[in-house]
Amino acid sequence: MFYISMFFQYVAQYMKTRLQYRTDMVVEMVSDLFFQGVNLVFILVVFGHTSFLSGWSRDEIIFIYGFFLIPYALFTSFFNIWDFNERYIVKGELDRILTRPIHSLFQIILERMELESLFGAITGLVIMFYAGSQLGLTINWYDPFVFIVFVLGGALVYAAIFVMIACISFWADARTSIMPMMYNIGNYGRYPVDIYNKIIRFVLTWILPFAFVGVYPAAFFLGRTEWYLYAFLTPFIGITFFCISVFVWNEGVKRYRGAGN
Template sequence: MFYFTMFFQYIGQYMKTRLEYRADLVVEIVSDLLSQAINLIFILVVFGHTDFLNGWTREEIIFIYGFFLVPYALFTSFFNIWDFNERYIVKGELDRILTRPVHSLFQVILERMELESLFGAVTGLAVMFYSGSRLGLEVNWYDPLLFALFVLGGVLVYAGIFIMIACISFWADARTSIMPMMYNIGNYGRYPVDIYNKVIRFVLTWVLPFAFVGVYPAAFFLGRKEWYFYSFLTPLIGLVFFGVSVMLWNKGVKKYSGAGN
């Protein structure tokens, strides 16, 4: 209950500060929506020259992209730790975090949240409904429950990977460029993995499992039975990667010696 209460207190303070600068908030929301629109236009342009991509139709690719946007939006809202190295290690702000009687990762996550990114989830749902109606997909009573479970698994996959990357800073506190590169690799998860060669497919499934954020869980709702096994692995993969990342974080905090010389 303590952490539950703290969570909503952080959100309340965040909303107060963001609403002080409404124009800036609106600009950020619009820019995020434009970025998503550009990615969707790219997909449409690709399918302007071909009707199928290794057996996947345009509507199926669009559906996968829409699904991908939902867990990605939740991730960018609550796990926005791309600048952890520079802000908390190089500048020493982690020292402030560690003086408080709350888990350090919990504080870092809530300090860096950007709730305006949640609009990306709305966009993703709209894209899914559009493509799903074109495909004639039927909605079963259990689909919303599985959707929520798969989305949560996708969020934990993303969070686990990026928390692990942030943990590198505990052992090597120099500035690195791994985060931006990993964000770019993560975009591969919004396309069917069978369009890549076997090495990339293996990496996106078991090493950097971004495929569990988009194509694998979305394949269940598309009726792609050959991918059902991977679809139901999504929550498990998410729990494993997130659990390992938290353990690595705890070890890293013990290793951290402060910003002093």
């Protein structure tokens, strides 16, 4: 209950701050929408030259992209730790975090959240419904519950990977460029994995499981029975990887010795 209370207190303070600068918030939402639109246009351009991509139609890949946007929106809303190394390790702000009676990772998540990024989830739902209508998909009574579980699992996958990357800073506090590279690799998860070679497919499934953010769970709603096993592994992969990331984080915090002078 303490953590739930802290969460809503942080959200309340965040909203008060953001509503003081409404124009900035609107600009950020529009820029996110523009970025998502550019990615959608890229898909349309690709299918302007072909009808299928490794057996996947244009509307199926658009559906996958729409699904991908939803767990990704949750991730970008609460796990903005791309500058963890520079801000919390190099500049020493982690010292401040560790003086408070709350888990350090939870606190960093709350003070770095950007709730306007949740608008991307609405965009994803719109794209999914459009593609689904083009494909003639029907909604079963259990689909909304499965959808929520898959979305949370996908968001945990993304969060786990980037938390573990942030943990590198506990052992090597020099500035690194791994985060931007990993963001680019994560984009591979919004396309069907069978368009890649076996090595990349293995990496995206078991090493950096970005495929569980987009294509695998989305395949369930597309009726791709050959991917059902992977789809139902999504929540388990998400929970497992996130637990590992929290363990690595806790071990890293034990190693942390402060910013010094």
